[in-house]
Amino acid sequence: MSESPDTRPAAPTAPTTPLHRPKGEPRFPGGPAPDPAGSHHERRIRSFQPRRSRVTAGQVDALERLWAQWGLDIDGLRVLDLDQLFGGVPVVLEIGFGMGEATAQMATDDPATGLLAVDVHTPGQGNLLALAERAGLTNLRVANGDAIILLREMLPPASLAGLRVYFPDPWPKKRHHKRRLIQPEFLDLAATRLAPGAVLHCATDWEPYAEQMLEVLTAHPEFENTRPNGDYAPRPAFRPLTRFEGQGLDKGHAVHDLLFRRV
Numbered sequence: 001m002s003e004s005p006d007t008r009p010a011a012p013t014a015p016t017t018p019l020h021r022p023k024g025e026p027r028f029p030g031g032p033a034p035d036p037a038g039s040h041h042e043r044r045i046r047s048f049q050p051r052r053s054r055v056t057a058g059q060v061d062a063l064e065r066l067w068a069q070w071g072l073d074i075d076g077l078r079v080l081d082l083d084q085l086f087g088g089v090p091v092v093l094e095i096g097f098g099m100g101e102a103t104a105q106m107a108t109d110d111p112a113t114g115l116l117a118v119d120v121h122t123p124g125q126g127n128l129l130a131l132a133e134r135a136g137l138t139n140l141r142v143a144n145g146d147a148i149i150l151l152r153e154m155l156p157p158a159s160l161a162g163l164r165v166y167f168p169d170p171w172p173k174k175r176h177h178k179r180r181l182i183q184p185e186f187l188d189l190a191a192t193r194l195a196p197g198a199v200l201h202c203a204t205d206w207e208p209y210a211e212q213m214l215e216v217l218t219a220h221p222e223f224e225n226t227r228p229n230g231d232y233a234p235r236p237a238f239r240p241l242t243r244f245e246g247q248g249l250d251k252g253h254a255v256h257d258l259l260f261r262r263v
Ligand SMILES: C[S@@+](CC[C@H](N)C(=O)[O-])C[C@H]1O[C@@H](n2cnc3c(N)ncnc32)[C@H](O)[C@@H]1O
Pocket: 047, 048, 095, 096, 097, 098, 099, 118, 119, 120, 121, 124, 145, 146, 147, 148, 166, 167, 168, 169, 170, 181, 242, 243, 244, 245
């Protein structure tokens, strides 16, 4: 049987997103600013690599709808008033929340603490916003950009009640070790933003990085180990299992927590 040509008018097509956005046009209207502060003002070794990760429709929806309520752009141009942002509760900064499941859990479990969570990873920001909405969290802010700019330019001295860095990128190749976040210069900066007595809590499943963390933290004059034996700490109950940790455990990696107090 021969096919007759289809003479019906073409069905209307859904509007498509243009492939090239004009420079400076936001990727998600109402969502995070397109260029996190710092990327244009200085050349510096970074602890992250820009990634072109796929953002799901649900994450786009969350970024567009919820950024105004929970989001915070890191523009490096203003000092934040944490009391105003969090209503006067002590504030803990988490650097590198990934997909944010553990972050949302911690904010849910401890409503008396404000959690300022920063990452550059757009899908994770969308995911965390959606989790914040689902749980109705009022003690969480999701920041987009480089944590170094946030710490250095936007947080007042001694303003943080704690700092959490869970499973930072391990940068295993020797030539990339300089990208690791936990180094003496980072600790110098972190020490200025932590209040006396505040705890810096790191965790990693990468043994050589754990050793480096223990070495530089132990050597730093403004931090002291909360473990009297000067060693790694058991995982505190308040730290949920994170996504990266789960992947490390599946590979048989041992996980180390380090809890050091700002003296
Ligand atoms: C290996 S992932 C771990 C994510 C999560 N903590 C977990 O355990 O599942 C590290 C995360 O840190 C983020 N990151 C690295 N350096 C950062 C920086 N300077 N500022 C903000 N985020 C950073 C990366 O984008 C990445 O999402």
